[in-house]
Amino acid sequence: MLIEELTKNSQEDKVLFNVMEEMVRRTVDEKIETMDMCKCEICRLNACAIALNALPACYVTSRRGNLLAYVSGEMLNFKSQVLVETTKALLMVKNHPLHDAK
Numbered sequence: 001m002l003i004e005e006l007t008k009n010s011q012e013d014k015v016l017f018n019v020m021e022e023m024v025r026r027t028v029d030e031k032i033e034t035m036d037m038c039k040c041e042i043c044r045l046n047a048c049a050i051a052l053n054a055l056p057a058c059y060v061t062s063r064r065g066n067l068l069a070y071v072s073g074e075m076l077n078f079k080s081q082v083l084v085e086t087t088k089a090l091l092m093v094k095n096h097p098l099h100d101a102k
């Protein structure tokens, strides 16, 4: 689930949120535009899965209203690591698009 969906409801509810997933989704969407490869939803999700398996999980519990601030803080700590793993994952999907096998 993306952070925009999480934060549009009650600001006071406590939520469990994997910051790493949010970061990887955003980075995949950004990086895939700069690469000469298929940009379909399946390739995006496959790249997310590969990158997330290579990265540590980073769960936080927070009030919905605080999530955005929390996430931006955590993003700085992991930025270069996420970029490296996301780029590797995108190259893997580019070379072996999984949706070609029917």
Ligand SMILES: [Zn+2]
Residues within 6 Å of the ligand: 038, 039, 040, 041, 042, 043, 044, 097, 099
């Ligand atoms: Zn594709």
